[in-house]
Amino acid sequence: MVTYSESGVDIDLEALTVSKIAEKLKPTLDFRNIITDSGHFAALVELGDKAIAMSTDGVGSKILIAKMMDKYDTIGIDMIAMVVNDILCVGAEPIALVDYLAVEEPDPKIAEEIADGLVKGAEDSKIAIIGGETASLPGIVKDFDLAGTGIGFVDKDKIITGADIEEGDVLIGLRSSGIHSNGLSLARRAIFEDGGYKADDKMPNSDITIGEELLKPTQLYVKAIVDLLGKGFNIKGLAHMTGGGVNNLSRLKKGIGFNIDAYPEPQDIFKLIYEQGVPLEEMYKVFNMGIGFVVIASPQEADDVLAALNENIESYKVGTVTSDGIITVKTFEGTEISY
Numbered sequence: 001m002v003t004y005s006e007s008g009v010d011i012d013l014e015a016l017t018v019s020k021i022a023e024k025l026k027p028t029l030d031f032r033n034i035i036t037d038s039g040h041f042a043a044l045v046e047l048g049d050k051a052i053a054m055s056t057d058g059v060g061s062k063i064l065i066a067k068m069m070d071k072y073d074t075i076g077i078d079m080i081a082m083v084v085n086d087i088l089c090v091g092a093e094p095i096a097l098v099d100y101l102a103v104e105e106p107d108p109k110i111a112e113e114i115a116d117g118l119v120k121g122a123e124d125s126k127i128a129i130i131g132g133e134t135a136s137l138p139g140i141v142k143d144f145d146l147a148g149t150g151i152g153f154v155d156k157d158k159i160i161t162g163a164d165i166e167e168g169d170v171l172i173g174l175r176s177s178g179i180h181s182n183g184l185s186l187a188r189r190a191i192f193e194d195g196g197y198k199a200d201d202k203m204p205n206s207d208i209t210i211g212e213e214l215l216k217p218t219q220l221y222v223k224a225i226v227d228l229l230g231k232g233f234n235i236k237g238l239a240h241m242t243g244g245g246v247n248n249l250s251r252l253k254k255g256i257g258f259n260i261d262a263y264p265e266p267q268d269i270f271k272l273i274y275e276q277g278v279p280l281e282e283m284y285k286v287f288n289m290g291i292g293f294v295v296i297a298s299p300q301e302a303d304d305v306l307a308a309l310n311e312n313i314e315s316y317k318v319g320t321v322t323s324d325g326i327i328t329v330k331t332f333e334g335t336e337i338s339y
Contacts, residue, residue: 003186003282035159040251041089041240042152044159051156053092057082058147061184065214067143068199072110074217075146076117077124078181081218082242083150084125085293088225089238091160092152094125099132103144106136114146117217125222158229162237162252162296165321169236170302171249171258172309173318176292178267180218182243183286187214187269190276204268213269221293224312228295233305237296241288246327247339249294257326260319266290266332280331285339289332291318 033046042055059075059082066072076099084094099118101111111134122129127150179187191197191210199211206213221240229235237252249258266289274283283289295315297305302317309315322328327339 003278035156040162041086041238042092044090044092044154046156049156051090051092051154051159053087053090053094053152053154054149055083055086056147056149057086058145060181061188062181062215063143063146064188065184065199065211069211069215071215072113073116074120074215076114076119077121077217077220078117079146079148080118080121080125080127080150081220082181083148084127084152085218085221085240086242087150087152088221088293089160089240090154091158091229091235091238092154093226093229094127094150094152094222096128096130097122097148097150098130099146099148101132101134101144101146102137102141103134104136104138104141106134107144110144121217121220124220127222160235160238164234165236165253165256165296167256167321167323168299169296169321170299170317171260171319171321172295172297172302172306173263173291173316174221174224174293174295174309175219175264175314175316176241176267176288176290177219178216179214179269180242180288180292182288184214186278186282186286187273190273190278195272195276204272206268210269210272219292219313221313224309224315225293225295227312228305228308231308233297233301233308235295235297235305237294239294239296241292241294243286245283245285245287245289246329247285249327250339252296255323255325257322257324257328258319259322259328261328261330262316262318263330263332264290264316264318271332280333280335281337281339284329284331284337291316294318296321 035044042053044051059078087094
């Protein structure tokens, strides 16, 4: 049995670390007009009758998969997706981003490949990359790290906070492209160390390799969500399913719970990881398990919202909101787990 903490990433310790930083930084929120109760996935700054949404994120240890494959032209998409998908969660449309590339030693070939991915991600999400920073940091950075900070805009009266979510509301899940850019430390430990697989081994029942599957870029949800928000539905909540798995839903509103009983069959990469001894409780706590984004709508609008989403991306009704404060998931094995 292997867990995320045993692979080098302690989610609970990360959460405690973040809380310590946030506690110290909280007084700075008084320096400007900050809409603090909406900062669950992206922070919001008031600007007249609009708000600026901001988010920052990176590629994480997926970079090590790119190194294994000697292929760097997709990780730029991952970085952009991790940023803009978070910005969407407050109802904002992403518009621009700056990138940060920290390297052990400059490598023009790798940098050019990274830029190819950044251009593709920007094109698909319709954002401008307006600047950035490249820093050579030998002794601090091993190989390189890629991160970015994005901004978006939303009318103040259209901000989605999750405050209106109530029992009986419907969860609609948008299909992921695979593992995305979270949980790669656990995936690498389970597949390559414990499982003994190689990056160029074929996936079960597939012509693509394990390395190619792990390197599939994170799904960009910009078009699907921006189009949906333009149709006038009363969307109650939006959640980007990143590190933390189903527990990302708890960021929307305190005190509510979720009964997730209709997840679609996860992609084979998740089953491969599970087969190496990762417990189901850990799988749904770490990975997106096939659903990369969740929209919450009222029962009255759920069918229409689902139909609108399916115009752009494969989507499903996956569960409902409860009032017990517990997240319950029916797993692909047919068992039930709770958080």
